[in-house]
Amino acid sequence: MRKNWIGIPALMILLLLPSLSVAQGDDEILTPVAEEQLEEPDPGLDVPGAVTVQDKDNDAGDNLLVSFELPANTEGIFAYNVYRRVAGELGEEAWNLVEVIPAEELPEFIDGYDPEYPISTGVLYEYRVASTTVDGEEFFGPIFEAGIVSKGEIYHTGKTKVLIAGGLFIFLIFYYFGKAQRGAKMYLRPIAGIEAIDEAIGRATEMGKPVLYVPGLSGIADVATIASLTILGRVAKKIALYQTPLIVPNRDPIVFTVAEEVVKQAYLEAGRPDAYDPDSVFFLTTSQFAFVAGVNGMMMREKPATNFYLGMFWAESLLLAETGSLSGAIQIAGTDAVTQLPFFITTCDYTLIGEELYAASAYLGREPKQIGALKGQDACKAIIMSFITVALIFGIIDVVANTHILDWLRDLVTTPIIE
Amino acid sequence: MNIWGKMLNIDRRWIFLGIGVVSIVPFFINFGMPVRTTREVESIYEYVDELGSDNAIFISFDFAPGTQAENMPMSVAVMRHAFYNDVPVFMTANYPLHHGMMLAAMDYVFNPTTEGFYEDVDFEDWRELREAGVTAKDELVEAWENQGNQLPDGATGWVFEGRDYAALGYAPVFSLVILGLTVSIETQYPVDAHGNSTGEMPMLQEHKSLREVDLALTSSGSGACVWWVTFAREKIGLPIAFGLTAVMATDYFPYLQSGQVIGQMGGLRGAAEYEVLLAENGITPSTDKAFVGMDVQSAAHLLIILLIVMGNIAFFAGGFHKKTLLKGGR
Amino acid sequence: MKRTVPLMIVMVGGILMILQYFIPHQISQTVFAYYTDWTPIIVAFALVLGVGSLTRIHSHKIRRKAKNWQYSYAVLIPLFGMPVLAHIWPVSLSGGMESPSIFHFTFMHVQVSIQATMFSLLAFYIASAAFRAFRAKSALATVLLLSAVVVMLGQVPIGELLGRWLPETGLWILRYPNLAAKRAIMLGVGFGMLATNLKIIFGVERNWLGGTGK
Numbered sequence: 001m002r003k004n005w006i007g008i009p010a011l012m013i014l015l016l017l018p019s020l021s022v023a024q025g026d027d028e029i030l031t032p033v034a035e036e037q038l039e040e041p042d043p044g045l046d047v048p049g050a051v052t053v054q055d056k057d058n059d060a061g062d063n064l065l066v067s068f069e070l071p072a073n074t075e076g077i078f079a080y081n082v083y084r085r086v087a088g089e090l091g092e093e094a095w096n097l098v099e100v101i102p103a104e105e106l107p108e109f110i111d112g113y114d115p116e117y118p119i120s121t122g123v124l125y126e127y128r129v130a131s132t133t134v135d136g137e138e139f140f141g142p143i144f145e146a147g148i149v150s151k152g153e154i155y156h157t158g159k160t161k162v163l164i165a166g167g168l169f170i171f172l173i174f175y176y177f178g179k180a181q182r183g184a185k186m187y188l189r190p191i192a193g194i195e196a197i198d199e200a201i202g203r204a205t206e207m208g209k210p211v212l213y214v215p216g217l218s219g220i221a222d223v224a225t226i227a228s229l230t231i232l233g234r235v236a237k238k239i240a241l242y243q244t245p246l247i248v249p250n251r252d253p254i255v256f257t258v259a260e261e262v263v264k265q266a267y268l269e270a271g272r273p274d275a276y277d278p279d280s281v282f283f284l285t286t287s288q289f290a291f292v293a294g295v296n297g298m299m300m301r302e303k304p305a306t307n308f309y310l311g312m313f314w315a316e317s318l319l320l321a322e323t324g325s326l327s328g329a330i331q332i333a334g335t336d337a338v339t340q341l342p343f344f345i346t347t348c349d350y351t352l353i354g355e356e357l358y359a360a361s362a363y364l365g366r367e368p369k370q371i372g373a374l375k376g377q378d379a380c381k382a383i384i385m386s387f388i389t390v391a392l393i394f395g396i397i398d399v400v401a402n403t404h405i406l407d408w409l410r411d412l413v414t415t416p417i418i419e
Numbered sequence: 420m421n422i423w424g425k426m427l428n429i430d431r432r433w434i435f436l437g438i439g440v441v442s443i444v445p446f447f448i449n450f451g452m453p454v455r456t457t458r459e460v461e462s463i464y465e466y467v468d469e470l471g472s473d474n475a476i477f478i479s480f481d482f483a484p485g486t487q488a489e490n491m492p493m494s495v496a497v498m499r500h501a502f503y504n505d506v507p508v509f510m511t512a513n514y515p516l517h518h519g520m521m522l523a524a525m526d527y528v529f530n531p532t533t534e535g536f537y538e539d540v541d542f543e544d545w546r547e548l549r550e551a552g553v554t555a556k557d558e559l560v561e562a563w564e565n566q567g568n569q570l571p572d573g574a575t576g577w578v579f580e581g582r583d584y585a586a587l588g589y590a591p592v593f594s595l596v597i598l599g600l601t602v603s604i605e606t607q608y609p610v611d612a613h614g615n616s617t618g619e620m621p622m623l624q625e626h627k628s629l630r631e632v633d634l635a636l637t638s639s640g641s642g643a644c645v646w647w648v649t650f651a652r653e654k655i656g657l658p659i660a661f662g663l664t665a666v667m668a669t670d671y672f673p674y675l676q677s678g679q680v681i682g683q684m685g686g687l688r689g690a691a692e693y694e695v696l697l698a699e700n701g702i703t704p705s706t707d708k709a710f711v712g713m714d715v716q717s718a719a720h721l722l723i724i725l726l727i728v729m730g731n732i733a734f735f736a737g738g739f740h741k742k743t744l745l746k747g748g749r
Numbered sequence: 750m751k752r753t754v755p756l757m758i759v760m761v762g763g764i765l766m767i768l769q770y771f772i773p774h775q776i777s778q779t780v781f782a783y784y785t786d787w788t789p790i791i792v793a794f795a796l797v798l799g800v801g802s803l804t805r806i807h808s809h810k811i812r813r814k815a816k817n818w819q820y821s822y823a824v825l826i827p828l829f830g831m832p833v834l835a836h837i838w839p840v841s842l843s844g845g846m847e848s849p850s851i852f853h854f855t856f857m858h859v860q861v862s863i864q865a866t867m868f869s870l871l872a873f874y875i876a877s878a879a880f881r882a883f884r885a886k887s888a889l890a891t892v893l894l895l896s897a898v899v900v901m902l903g904q905v906p907i908g909e910l911l912g913r914w915l916p917e918t919g920l921w922i923l924r925y926p927n928l929a930a931k932r933a934i935m936l937g938v939g940f941g942m943l944a945t946n947l948k949i950i951f952g953v954e955r956n957w958l959g960g961t962g963k
Contacts, residue, residue: 058773059773060773060774060775060777060778061774061775062775113628113630114627114628115602115603115605115606115627115628116627121775152773152774152775152776153772153773153774154772154774155771155772155773156771156772156773159770159771162770162771163771169940169943170943170947173943173944173947174947177953218642223941223942223945223946226945226949226957227941227945229956229957230954230956230957231956232956233956233957234956250799252795253792253795253796253797253798253799253800254791254792254795256795256798256799256802257795257798257799258957260802261958262956262957262958265958279805279806279809282802282803282806283798283799283800283802283803284803285803286514286799287483287516287864288483288485288640288641288864289483289484289485289863289864289867289868290863290864290867292867293863293867297820301816301817312642314640314641314642314667315485315486315640315664315666315667315868315871318871318874318875318878319867319870319871319874322874322877322878326431336934336938336941337642337670338669338670338930338931338934338935339666339667339669339670340666343875343878345882346878346879346881346882346883347878347882353934354934354937354938354941355934355937355938355940355941357941358938358941358942358944358945359941361954361956365956369948369953370948370953370954373944373945373947373948373953374944376944377937377940377941377943377944380940380943381936381937381940384936427881429880431877431880434873434876434877434880435873435876435877437876438872438873438876439873442872452905452906452907452909452910453906453909454906454909455906455909455916457920483864484860484861484862484864484865485864485865485867485868486868487861487865488865488868488869516860516864519856519857519860519861522848523857523861526848591789591792591793592788592789592792595785595788595789598785613847665904666871668923669923669927669931670931672923672924672927672928672931673928673931673932673935676924676928686904688904688905713905713906714906716904716905717905717906717907718907719872719876720901720902720904720905720907721902721907722876723875723876723879723880723901724898724901724902726876726879726880727879727880727883727894727897727898729880730879730880730881730883730884731883731884731885731894734884734885735885740884740886
C-alpha cells in the first residue's frame with residue numbers, strides 16, 4: 001500500500017479538475033461611486049436612505065448582506081422593494097426585484113438566496129430601494145453601488161468547534177491504531193453473539209442446510225451496511241471452507257453488487273472458487289415488505305439452519321426474526337437501529353447491540369489496527385462520559401446556588417444552525 | 420407436560436386468532452374512547468394553525484403502503500389543516516411507492532365521499548384566471564365562482580392546484596433532492612407529478628426554495644425522516660415536524676428534546692390526537708380513521724398484556740423459572 | 750491493481766468530503782456537487798444490475814424446473830409488466846400511471862393491500878413474541894416488563910380510563926429514561942461509525958472489497 005501513496009495526490013488533482021473551471025479571478029473590491037438620482041421622490045411618500053452592502057461570512061461567495069436606512073417619515077409605506085442590477089448595466093430591464101420587505105420588519109436581508117437572481121462571485125452590483133404603497137405604487141430612493149463584491153471563504157469559522165472535537169476523536173482513534181500496531185496488548189470484552197458465529201455456521205454444515213445472511217435493508221451509505229458486508233466477507237470464507245450453501249438476498253442494488261463481490265472474493269481466498277454459486281447472492285426487490293415476503297418464503301421453503309440479520313433494519317425486523325424462529329433456525333442479529341433491538345432480542349438467539357455490530361469485524365479478524373480502533377472508540381466515549389458527569393454536577397450547582405454555569409458549558413460545545 | 424407447560428407451548432395460531440378477533444370486533448362496535456392530546460402533537464397543530472396564505476409547508480410522504488394505516492391519517496390531517504387555513508402545501512415522496520401514497524392522500528381529501536372534502540381545481544382549469552393575474556386566494560375563489568362554478572354540497576372549500584398545493588412527488592436519491600430544495604424547488608422539480616410546469620405555479624413563484632417555506636412535515640415509515648433534519652433543518656434552519664410509526668416514535672425523542680423538530684406524531688395515537696384537535700376546533704366536521712383505530716389498538720394492547728401476564732403465571736406456577744431458561748433473551 | 754484503485758478512490762474521496770465540510774468556498778461546493786451528481790447515475794446503473802440478477806435467477810429456475818419454479822413467473826411477470834403498463838401501454842387502453850388505469854388499479858388494489866397485510870402481521874407476531882419472551886426472570890427483566898405494560902396502556906385510550914397516572918407515567922418513561930438510553934446507544938453508534946469510516950477511508954478495513962481483505 002505504501003508505494004501507492006504517490007498516486008493519491010495525482011488522483012486528488014484529477015478529481016479537483018472539474019472545479020477549476022469555476023476558479024475565480026481577482027476579488028477586487030471597488031470603491032463606491034457617486035450616488036445617482038434616478039428620479040425626484042414623490043413628496044407623498046418618503047424614500048429610504050443609504051444602502052449598505054457587506055460580504056457575508058462563511059459562504060461560497062454567493063451572498064451579500066444588504067441593509068438600508070429607513071425614511072425619516074414612514075407614514076403610508078406598506079413595504080420596501082429592493083432592486084439589484086450589475087454595476088454598469090443600463091436601462092430599467094437590468095433591475096431585478098430581489099426582495100420585498102414589509103414595512104414593520106427590519107430593513108436588512110441576505111441577498112443571493114433567490115434561485116432566480118443569484119449573486120455571482122466577484123461581480124459588482126448596484127442597489128436601489130423603493131417605498132411602496134399598499135396599492136403597489138413605488139417611490140424610488142437613490143442608486144447605490146455595493147462598494148464590495150462577494151467572495152467565498154476557504155474556512156468556515158462557525159465550524160471550529162466541530163473541527164476541534166472531530167480532530168480530537170480522530171486523533172484518539174489513530175493514537176490507538178498506532179499503539180496496537182506497536183504490539184500493545186489490549187483486552188476485548190467477549191461478546192457472545194460474535195463468538196457464536198462459528199458455531200452457527202458449523203450447525204448448518206452438520207445439518208446440511210443453507211445459511212441465510214441478510215445484510216440489512218439500507219443502502220451502501222449506511223455504516224451499518226458496510227459493517228455487515230465486512231462480516232459477510234469473514235462468514236462467507238468460513239462457509240466456503242465448510243462447503244455449506246449460502247443465501248444472501250439484497251434489497252439495495254448497490255449493496256447487491258458489493259455483496260456479490262465480497263462473497264466471490266471470499267470463496268477465492270478460501271481456495272474454493274469452484275464452489276461459488278452465482279445464484280447465492282441476489283437482488284430481491286427494493287420494496288420493504290415485498291422483500292420480507294420473499295425472505296420469509298425462502299425461510300419456510302429452504303429451512304436454513306442459521307439466519308444472520310446484520311445491518312440496518314426497520315419494521316421488518318420482527319417479521320423476519322419471528323418467521324426464522326418458526327422455521328427452527330438458530331438466529332444471530334445485529335443492528336444499530338435501537339427501536340428494532342427489542343424485537344431481535346426477543347426472537348433471536350444472539351443479538352449484537354448498536355456498536356457491537358461495528359466491532360464484530362475487529363473481533364472476528366483480531367488484527368491489531370482493528371482492535372486499536374475499538375480502543376480509540378472507548379477513549380472517545382470516556383471523554384463524553386466525563387463531560388456528561390461535569391454537566392450533571394454543573395446542573396446541580398445551578399439548581400442549588402441559582403447560577404447559570406450549565407448554560408455557559410452548553411454554549412461552549414454547541415453550534416448554532418450552520419448557515 | 421403439565422397444564423402450565425401446555426400453556427407455555429400453546430400453538431401460536433391461537434394467539435394469532437385472538438389478535439385477529441380483537442382487531443376486527445371494535446370496527447363493528449365503535450366505543451369512541453376519548454383521546455387526550457399531548458404536547459408533542461399540540462405543538463405541530465399550533466404551529467400550522469398560526470400559518471396563513473403567505474406561508475407554505477412541505478408534506479413529505481416518506482412511507483410505503485405497508486405503514487399507511489399509521490402514516491396516512493397524520494399526513495391527511497395536516498393537509499386538511501393547511502387547506503383550511505389556505506396555506507400552500509408542497510407534496511413530495513422519497514420513493515416511487517411513496518409517490519403512490521401521496522396520490523392516495525390527495526384522492527382521499529378531494530373525494531366527495533370524504534366528510535368535509537375539498538373541491539380540487541386542476542391547474543389547467545384555472546389557467547385563464549392565472550394568466551389574468553388573479554392568484555391571491557380570496558380573489559381567485561371569488562373570480563372562480565363568478566365564472567359560474569359552485570362549491571358542491573358538503574365541501575369545505577376550493578383548492579387550486581398550483582396555488583394551494585403542488586404534487587411534486589418522487590425524485591431519485593431524495594436526500595440530495597432535499598439538499599437541492601434548499602437552493603431551488605423548481606430546479607429539483609421542473610414539472611410536478613401531473614406534468615404541469617412548476618415555474619408557472621403561483622405558489623412556486625412566491626416560495627422558490629425551502630428558505631421561503633415555513634415547515635416540513637415528514638410522514639415517515641423509515642429513517643428518511645432524519646434527512647430532513649440533516650439537510651434542511653441543520654443547513655437552513657427549516658422547522659421540521661415528524662410523523663412516525665409507533666415503533667419508530669421512541670427513537671426520535673432526542674430530536675424533540677434538542678429542539679431539532681418542533682413536534683412529532685407517533686403512530687395511530689399521534690394521528691388520532693391531531694384529528695381530535697382538528698375536530699374540536701371545527702376544522703374538520705368530525706374525527707377520522709385514526710380515531711376509530713384507537714379502539715382497535717386499545718383492545719389489542721389489552722390482549723397482549725393479558726398474554727404476557729398469563730405467560731408469566733404459567734412460567735412461575737409451572738416452576739420453569741428454576742429450570743434451564745427457555746429460548747429468548749440475549 | 751484491482752484493490753489499489755478502489756482503495757485510492759475511497760481515500761481521496763473520503764478526505765475531500767471531510768475537507769469540503771469545513772470549506773464553504775465555491776471550489777469546494779463544486780467538488781461536492783460533482784460527487785453528488787454521480788450518486789443518481791451509480792444508483793441507476795446498479796438497478797439495472799439488480800434487475801438483471803433477479804431475472805437471471807428466476808429464468809434459471811424456470812428453465813431448470815427447479816423446486817417451486819412456478820412462483821418465478823409471479824416475480825417476472827409483474828417485474829416487467831408494471832413498467833410496461835405505466836410507460837409503454839397506450840393511455841387509450843387504460844395505460845399510464847394516472848387514475849383510472851390498469852397500473853393505478855393494480856397499485857392500489859394489489860400492491861397496497863399486499864404490503865399493508867405484511868405490515869399487519871407485526872401485530873400478530875408482536876403478541877406471539879411478547880407471550881414467549883416477556884418473563885419476569887430477574888429484577889431487570891421485571892422492570893422492563895412493567896415499563897412495557899405501563900407504556901402500552903398509556904398509549905391507548907383505555908389506559909386513560911384506568912387512571913390518569915398511566916398515560917402520564919407512560920409518557921414520562923418515553924420522554925426521560927427512554928431518551929437517556931437511546932442517547933447512550935446513539936453516542937456509541939456515533940463513535941462506531943466514526944471509527945468504521947476512518948478505517949475504511951484509510952484502508953485499515955478492506956473486507957468490503959471482498960473476502961477478508963487480505
